[in-house]
Structures are given as C-alpha cells and as structure tokens.
Amino acid sequence: MRPLPLAIAAVVVVLLVFVPWLASDVMMQFAIDALLLAVLAQAWNILGGFTGYVSFGNSVFYGLGTYGAAIAMAQFHLPFWVGILLGIVLAVLCALLIGIPILRLRGPYFAIATLGLAAAMGAIVSNLPIAGSNIGLVLPLIRADTMFYELSLGLLVLCTLTVLWVSKSRFGMGLVAIREDEDAAGTMGINTTVFKIVALVLSALFTAVAGSIHAYWISFIDPASAFDPTLNVRMVIMAVFGGPGTVFGPLVGSFILSAIYEYLASSISTAAALLFGIVIVLAVIFMPRGLANMIGGVRARGPRYFLQNIRENRL
Amino acid sequence: MLLAQILTNGVLLGGLYGLMALGMALVWGVLNIVNLAHGAMIMLGGYAVYYLFAGLGVDPFLALPIATLGMFVFGYLLQRFVLNLVVRSAMLNTLLITFGLNVVITYLAQLAFSADFRTINPGYAGSNIAVFGITVPLVNFAAFAIAIVLAGAIWLLLNKMPLGRAIRATSQNLIAARLYGVNPRQLYAVTFGIGAALAGAAGGLYGTIAHLTPYIGASLTAKSFVIAIIGGLSNPFGVILGGIFVGVAESLTALYFGPTYSDVISFGLLVVVLIVRPARALRTA
Amino acid sequence: MSAPGENAAGATTRIPILQAEGITKRFSGLVSVNRVSFEMYENEILGLIGPNGAGKTTLVNMISGTLKPSDGELRFEGQPIDALPPYQRAHLGICRTFQVMKPFPGMSVLENVTVGALFGRGGEKVMAKARRSAREWIDFTGLSHRVDARADSLGGPDRKRLEFAKALAMEPKLLLLDEVMAGLNAVEVEEVIELIKKMRERGVTILVIEHVIKAIRSLSDRVLVLHHGEKIAEGDPAAVLEDPRVVEAYLGRRRQ
Ligand SMILES: Nc1ncnc2c1ncn2[C@@H]1O[C@H](COP(=O)(O)OP(=O)(O)O)[C@@H](O)[C@H]1O
Ligand SMILES: [Mg+2]
Numbered sequence: 001m002r003p004l005p006l007a008i009a010a011v012v013v014v015l016l017v018f019v020p021w022l023a024s025d026v027m028m029q030f031a032i033d034a035l036l037l038a039v040l041a042q043a044w045n046i047l048g049g050f051t052g053y054v055s056f057g058n059s060v061f062y063g064l065g066t067y068g069a070a071i072a073m074a075q076f077h078l079p080f081w082v083g084i085l086l087g088i089v090l091a092v093l094c095a096l097l098i099g100i101p102i103l104r105l106r107g108p109y110f111a112i113a114t115l116g117l118a119a120a121m122g123a124i125v126s127n128l129p130i131a132g133s134n135i136g137l138v139l140p141l142i143r144a145d146t147m148f149y150e151l152s153l154g155l156l157v158l159c160t161l162t163v164l165w166v167s168k169s170r171f172g173m174g175l176v177a178i179r180e181d182e183d184a185a186g187t188m189g190i191n192t193t194v195f196k197i198v199a200l201v202l203s204a205l206f207t208a209v210a211g212s213i214h215a216y217w218i219s220f221i222d223p224a225s226a227f228d229p230t231l232n233v234r235m236v237i238m239a240v241f242g243g244p245g246t247v248f249g250p251l252v253g254s255f256i257l258s259a260i261y262e263y264l265a266s267s268i269s270t271a272a273a274l275l276f277g278i279v280i281v282l283a284v285i286f287m288p289r290g291l292a293n294m295i296g297g298v299r300a301r302g303p304r305y306f307l308q309n310i311r312e313n314r315l
Numbered sequence: 316m317l318l319a320q321i322l323t324n325g326v327l328l329g330g331l332y333g334l335m336a337l338g339m340a341l342v343w344g345v346l347n348i349v350n351l352a353h354g355a356m357i358m359l360g361g362y363a364v365y366y367l368f369a370g371l372g373v374d375p376f377l378a379l380p381i382a383t384l385g386m387f388v389f390g391y392l393l394q395r396f397v398l399n400l401v402v403r404s405a406m407l408n409t410l411l412i413t414f415g416l417n418v419v420i421t422y423l424a425q426l427a428f429s430a431d432f433r434t435i436n437p438g439y440a441g442s443n444i445a446v447f448g449i450t451v452p453l454v455n456f457a458a459f460a461i462a463i464v465l466a467g468a469i470w471l472l473l474n475k476m477p478l479g480r481a482i483r484a485t486s487q488n489l490i491a492a493r494l495y496g497v498n499p500r501q502l503y504a505v506t507f508g509i510g511a512a513l514a515g516a517a518g519g520l521y522g523t524i525a526h527l528t529p530y531i532g533a534s535l536t537a538k539s540f541v542i543a544i545i546g547g548l549s550n551p552f553g554v555i556l557g558g559i560f561v562g563v564a565e566s567l568t569a570l571y572f573g574p575t576y577s578d579v580i581s582f583g584l585l586v587v588v589l590i591v592r593p594a595r596a597l598r599t600a
Numbered sequence: 601m602s603a604p605g606e607n608a609a610g611a612t613t614r615i616p617i618l619q620a621e622g623i624t625k626r627f628s629g630l631v632s633v634n635r636v637s638f639e640m641y642e643n644e645i646l647g648l649i650g651p652n653g654a655g656k657t658t659l660v661n662m663i664s665g666t667l668k669p670s671d672g673e674l675r676f677e678g679q680p681i682d683a684l685p686p687y688q689r690a691h692l693g694i695c696r697t698f699q700v701m702k703p704f705p706g707m708s709v710l711e712n713v714t715v716g717a718l719f720g721r722g723g724e725k726v727m728a729k730a731r732r733s734a735r736e737w738i739d740f741t742g743l744s745h746r747v748d749a750r751a752d753s754l755g756g757p758d759r760k761r762l763e764f765a766k767a768l769a770m771e772p773k774l775l776l777l778d779e780v781m782a783g784l785n786a787v788e789v790e791e792v793i794e795l796i797k798k799m800r801e802r803g804v805t806i807l808v809i810e811h812v813i814k815a816i817r818s819l820s821d822r823v824l825v826l827h828h829g830e831k832i833a834e835g836d837p838a839a840v841l842e843d844p845r846v847v848e849a850y851l852g853r854r855r856q
Contacts, residue, residue: 101586101590102586108349108410109589111410112585113589115582116579116581116585116586117586119579123576123579126575134575168727170718170727170730173711173715173718174715174719176706177704177707179706181702181705183702184703185704186686187686187696188687188715188716189690189691189716189720189721189770190687190715191685191687240407240411270422270425274422274426276418277417277418277419278415280411280412281397281416281419283411284415285400285412288404312404313400313403313404313408314399314400315402315499315503
C-alpha cells in the first residue's frame with residue numbers, strides 16, 4: 001500500500017467521525033447499518049478473501065455475538081461491554097470447536113458445511129430457554145444513535161487495520177499461500193491448520209462484535225433475525241463485489257451495495273432484491289475479480305478488460 | 316405400527332427428495348457447477364404444473380411432462396447464453412452467479428405468482444390405499460414411482476446411449492468430449508437442460524404433496540446438495556437412496572425430537588458425513 | 601567441503617542425514633513402493649532413476665510427508681520423522697519440488713520466494729529481511745528480470761528457476777528434486793545442472809530424480825534404481841547404469 005491511499009483513508013475516517021452531528025435520523029439508521037455490514041464483509045474477507053475458505057456461515061458468529069449481548073443484558077442485567085465480551089467468548093469457542101473439523105473440508109464442501117451450521121444454529125438457539133426460545137429477548141432500550149454510530153465506525157476501523165496488517169504480515173503471507181495452493185503451502189513449512197483456525201477466529205471475533213452492537217442498537221432479537229442466513233449472502237457478495245483479498249475492496253463494495261439497496265428498498269423491496277440478483281450475475285460475468293481489479297484493468301485496457309474476462313472464463 | 320407408518324412416509328418422501336437431488340448431482344458431477352439456483356428451478360417446475368392444472372384444467376400428471384420439457388428448454392438456454400460465459404472461472408464465481416440467478420428467479424416468481432401459498436389439488440389428492448394396515452397416499456406413491464423411473468432413465472442415458480457417453484467423457488475432461496464429435500458448448504447446455512428438467516419434474520410432484528411459495532428454493536437447494544453428497548455424484552440410484560436416507564431421517568427426527576429439528580437434520584447428517592467420510596470431500600479442492 | 605565427485609568414496613564414513621528402512625506404500629491393493637531401504641549422506645547427490653510408474657514420486661511424497669508410508673521407518677539426522685506433518689519436516693530442512701510445478705499462481709515471483717524464506721528452516725520472522733533474502737535467491741537462480749511477474753505468467757524454464765529459488769530460500773538441508781529437467785532443452789538442462797552443483801557447494805544434500813541420464817551421470821555420487829516399486833540396484837553411477845537388470849528395466853519398457 002502506498003502512503004497516499006493511507007493518508008486519504010485517514011482523512012476519510014476523521015471526517016466520518018463527525019457525521020452524527022450533520023446527518024438526519026434516517027441517515028443515521030442507514031449509516032449504522034452500512035458500517036456494521038461493512039464490518040461483516042471485512043471480517044469475512046480475512047477467511048474468504050485472504051485464506052480462500054468461502055464461508056456461508058459467518059451468520060453463526062453474528063448470531064452468537066447478538067445473543068451474547070442479549071443474554072448478558074436482558075437475563076443478567078450486566079453492562080453492555082460484558083455482553084460484548086460474552087458474545088466474543090461464545091463466537092471464539094464456537095469457531096475453535098467447529099473450525100477444527102470443518103476446516104479440513106475444501107471448496108464447496110466447506111462452503112456448504114458452513115451453510116448447514118448456520119441453519120442448525122438458529123434451530124438450536126430457538127430451543128434454549130435462556131436465549132428466550134423462539135420468542136427472543138428484549139434488551140434495555142436506549143436512544144443513543146451517536147454512540148452506536150461511533151462504536152460501529154471504531155469497529156470497522158479496527159477490523160480494517162487488522163486486515164491491513166494481515167495484508168502486510170508474515171501471517172497474511174501464510175494465509176494467501178494457503179489460498180493459492182494448500183498442499184504446497186504445507187510442504188513449504190506453513191502450519192496450515194493453525195493458520196486457518198486463527199483466520200477463522202479473527203473473522204468470528206469481529207463478526208460477533210458487530211452482532212452485539214446491532215443487538216443493543218435495535219434492542220430486540222429473535223433467532224430468525226440473529227441467525228438470518230441471507231446475511232451470509234450479503235456479506236459474501238459485498239466482499240466479492242468489491243474485491244476479495246484486498247484491504248479496501250470489501251469496504252467500497254459494501255458501501256456501494258448498501259447505498260443501492262437502500263435507495264431501491266425505499267421504493268419497492270422486490271425490485272431491490274431483483275436488482276441485487278442481477279448485479280451479482282453481471283458482476284460475475286464482467287468483473288469476476290472484483291471492483292478493485294476492474295478499476296485497474298479498465299484504466300489499463302479500457303472496455304477490452306470486460307471482453308477479456310469473458311474470453312478467459314467462457315467455454 | 317406408528318413406526319412402520321413413519322418409515323413408509325419417509326421412504327416415499329425420500330424418493331422425491333432423491334429426484335430433486337438428481338439434477339443437481341448430474342450438473343455438479345459433469346459440469347462442476349454447484350447450482351445454487353437448483354431449488355428455484357424446482358419451484359418453477361411446481362408453478363408450471365400448478366398453472367397448467369389450475370388455469371387450464373390439465374391433470375397434474377399430464378402437465379408434468381409439459382413442465383419438464385419447458386424446464387429443459389429453460390435450463391438449456393440459461394447454460395448456453397449465461398453460464399457458459401463463466402464455467403472456466405473459479406468455483407466461487409459459479410457459486411455466486413447461480414446464487415444471483417436464484418435471487419432473480421425467486422423475485423421474478425414473486426412478481427409473477429405472488430407470495431401466496433399454492434397447492435396442486437386434483438380430485439384424487441386425498442386418496443389412500445392401505446397395505447398391511449399402513450396408509451399409503453396415492454399421490455406420494457406415484458411421486459415415488461416416477462422418481463425411480465426417471466432415475467432409471469438417467470442411468471440408461473448415461474450408461475447405454477452415445478449422448479450419455481459423451482456427457483460422461485465431458486466430466487472427465489473437455490478434450491475427450493471433442494473426440495466424441497460433440498460441441499462442448501452444446502453438450503454443457505444439454506446437460507444443464509437435463510438437470511433443469513429433472514428439477515422441473517421434481518417440482519411438479521412436490522407441488523402435489525406440499526405448499527408452493529416463491530421462497531422454497533433455498534431450502535430445497537440445500538437439501539439437494541446434502542443428498543448429492545450422501546448419494547454420490549455418479550450413480551442415479553445412489554442419489555435416490557441418499558434421498559430416501561434423508562427422508563427417513565427427517566421423519567424419524569420429527570417423530571422423536573419434534574418438527575423444528577427435522578429441517579436441520581439433513582445438515583446434521585451432512586456435517587457428520589463430511590467428517591466421517593472426508594476422503595472424497597478432501598480430494599475435490 | 602569436498603569437491604563434487606569425491607564424495608562417493610568418503611560417503612560411508614559419514615553419518616547418514618536420511619535413513620529409509622523398509623519403506624512401503626500400498627494404494628488399495630497396488631504396491632507402489634515395496635520395502636525400499638537406503639541412506640543418504642551429508643552433502644552427497646543421490647540420483648534416483650526408474651521407468652515411469654516405478655514409485656519415485658511416491659517415495660518423495662513419503663519423505664516430504666504428503667503421503668504416509670503403509671510400512672517402514674524414516675529417520676532424518678537420526679530422529680524418526682514418521683509422525684511429523686509436512687510443515688514440521690520443512691522446518692527440519694527437508695524440502696522438495698513438485699513434478700507438476702506448484703508455484704502459488706496468483707503471487708508474484710518475489711512473494712513466492714518470500715514464502716520460502718518466511719516459513720522454511722530459516723523461518724525469518726521479519727518481512728523486510730525475508731524479502732531481502734528472497735531477492736538474493738532470485739538473483740542466484742537468474743530470475744531477477746521477472747521479480748514482479750505473476751508466477752502463472754512464467755514460461756517453463758523460468759518456472760523451474762522459481763521452483764529452485766523457493767526451495768533454496770527455505771535453507772534446506774535435504775532437497776528432493778522431482779524431474780526438474782523435464783521439458784527443458786539441452787542448454788537449459790545444462791543451466792539446471794550448474795545450478796544443482798552450486799547448491800551442493802552450499803552444503804545441501806540432494807536427491808535428483810531424472811530421466812535425463814546424462815544429467816544423472818554428471819551429477820550423482822551414487823545412483824539408486826527403482827523398478828515396480830522395488831530397489832533393483834544402488835551404487836556407483838557408471839556401474840549401475842551398465843547393470844543388465846537396469847538396462848533391462850529401461851529397455852523392456854521402451855520396447856512395449
Ligand atoms: N494417490 C495415488 N493413488 C493410487 N495410486 C497411486 C497414487 N499415486 C501414485 N500411484 C501409483 O503408484 C505408482 C507409482 O507412481 P509414481 O510414484 O508417480 O511413479 P514415478 O514417479 O516413478 O513415475 C503408479 O502405478 C501410480 O499409478
Ligand atoms: Mg514421478
């Protein structure tokens with residue numbers, strides 16, 4: 001990363017800090033949502049983008065973060081930060097417990113196993129009395145959008161700094177080597193098991209905190225929304241649309257898609273979903289390596305970039 | 316007696332599940348595409364039969380071949396003009412594009428058919444026959460029988476016919492396919508069309524025994540995936556057996572643990588299968 | 601350090617760096633490697649030859665840890681290594697190339713080699729230092745002009761150079777080279793032979809699998825011959841290559 005983009009990023013972050021004093025209520029709702037979704041995309045990026053393990057089950061960690069906060073606050077009347085900690089502990093334990101068997105699977109097998117876990121977890125939680133069974137839990141209500149906004153922004157910055165570190169570190173080199181060729185990575189001295197598990201744990205951790213913040217912010221949770229499987233799809237698409245395995249791609253991808261979605265959802269929700277689907281189809285055909293790669297490619301080769309992508313990938 | 320009844324229900328339902336998974340297994344095994352829109356195509360087949368029946372008064376079992384043929388054409392065109400553009404890109408990309416297609420089909424269906432529940436309800440829908448005191452619903456039995464017949468047809472196609480040999484050669488490698496004198500683009504489209512046709516047939520049958528909504532696709536895709544893994548990608552009868560296994564497991568889970576768990580049992584099975592018998596899963600990188 | 605060629609005589613007096621005892625690999629009925637025993641001595645070059653399907657690659661896979669032997673024992677510097685996963689063997693200094701070259705396709709040449717410097721026996725923890733030593737190995741193998749190229753854009757000979765640079769960056773003690781000369785022209789073969797000699801001068805012990813008999817002759821201190829998974833000859837290159845059983849194994853194959 002050159003110093004210039006970093007400087008720009010720093011300026012943008014400083015400007016973003018002041019948004020709550022300028023934005024309307026509706027804008028704030030959108031901003032908090034967009035920031036949390038960006039965290040999910042960025043956290044997914046550590047595992048899916050850098051390590052090449054496509055998870056359709058990160059909603060499990062999100063749900064555990066959600067329930068950690070809700071159980072701590074609604075059932076035991078503990079402060080919010082304890083809730084966040086509980087969420088982290090649950091998510092990390094879960095990542096360790098399921099990661100060890102599941103990270104042995106590769107390709108679509110891993111992807112679908114995680115999808116299965118996401119579905120199973122919702123069913124399990126809806127049968128736990130301490131989690132409010134299938135009715136859900138109500139958290140103490142506070143109106144503090146500014147706080148939620150700054151927390152979400154802080155989390156996103158932290159998560160992105162982590163990804164920045166990954167992209168430049170020995171650890172990250174190991175992850176990318178695993179993505180490129182796992183067997184070769186092993187014979188070159190990389191302890192692939194440990195690397196993959198650490199990537200999963202990092203991914204789980206940030207995802208869980210996003211869940212905790214979201215739970216307190218909307219102050220009511222139930223299994224269906226906490227373990228919403230479509231959330232997985234949204235984070236994967238945002239990351240992949242922006243450019244998986246890059247530092248800023250998932251951010252840009254998620255902000256753009258959040259904005260499109262928000263704009264359309266305010267008119268007709270079916271049309272919004274439909275357009276979302278069409279965007280995915282077109283994106284895979286014309287820019288299979290994500291937005292970041294496309295910008296570079298188009299600058300270098302103009303519209304021929306798109307044709308070349310098709311020529312490379314068609315039968 | 317209750318157990319025997321539950322097992323019978325599970326087996327009959329499972330045969331249909333196997334048919335659902337058959338198309339997915341074929342497309343996955345031959346084209347290496349895990350089609351996340353497979354369930355949405357099942358849903359389309361269901362609506363096609365529904366409208367032929369409710370709108371034009373065609374008997375569901377006569378409407379079935381029409382819907383199947385229609386879905387073949389749909390699948391053929393989809394592969395020929397969309398999916399063929401991306402088949403050589405990374406697996407993640409084929410997952411994503413079929414996921415996108417799933418979204419598009421689902422919401423187009425919602426616009427076209429509305430979100431209301433539909434069932435295909437011919438006059439004979441409730442009829443049963445009793446065998447040794449076990450009630451066998453006629454429609455379920457017919458669905459089961461058709462699933463077996465179609466699996467047999469696919470087996471014959473793959474093992475006894477030149478087209479089938481070309482398809483199997485393609486699953487080994489593309490160059491071999493050219494030796495059979497077939498255009499791979501064409502062959503991919505035909506194979507995907509057959510997969511879609513099987514989905515369509517399964518959907519029509521599914522509509523006679525369960526509700527149709529535009530949203531059933533995702534869970535049917537997941538179920539098909541699980542069954543394809545359990546049953547294997549190469550033998551149609553293996554897939555049907557996988558379906559029966561899942562159908563029975565679901566019925567038993569519903570009986571002993573309650574229906575909320577019956578939806579997740581297939582995933583539980585999936586995780587167990589992948590962990591206990593990972594050899595094949597590990598090889599497909 | 602003794603000059604190349606003089607090792608054969610002195611070899612037996614030194615400690616073996618690698619000992620294989622009764623190594624066997626069965627694949628569902630088929631025996632690919634059958635009770636093979638041999639030793640490798642520090643800083644020697646051992647040529648491993650045999651017709652296609654003889655079990656050479658399988659043997660390398662078992663030494664590097666990507667395959668578990670069905671039977672037998674492996675020792676590296678006197679320690680049993682059978683229980684160690686591939687990455688730990690790499691840390692000990694066992695390093696291999698793949699017959700089907702396996703660079704990390706989406707990474708640049710520099711990144712590929714840096715991975716070796718970061719995770720091999722040297723295990724350099726600091727990125728900047730690892731990059732620096734990677735550059736040195738890239739120079740050493742003559743790949744400096746492609747430092748920033750993506751690995752999957754390299755042509756055949758450059759790909760082999762990359763494979764060498766990656767291996768060397770790991771600071772191996774034992775290097776297993778699986779048919780690195782396949783597909784190269786005579787000039788390129790000559791370059792690779794020189795490269796292997798330079799590696800040996802740096803103290804590396806090397807197992808060379810090759811069909812290019814000329815290369816085996818000019819490099820090896822000793823030669824080991826596998827046929828149908830069994831060791832049929834071992835010893836001085838000139839003698840082994842004239843052994844009637846070895847000639848038979850190769851020619852019998854050719855005639856088919
Ligand atoms: N993973 C495997 N599964 C089954 N058979 C294998 C496997 N790897 C190698 N073989 C078989 O082992 C034998 C030896 O192969 P290999 O070691 O590659 O020979 P070489 O490298 O000497 O040409 C061959 O018959 C090959 O088919
Ligand atoms: Mg070989």
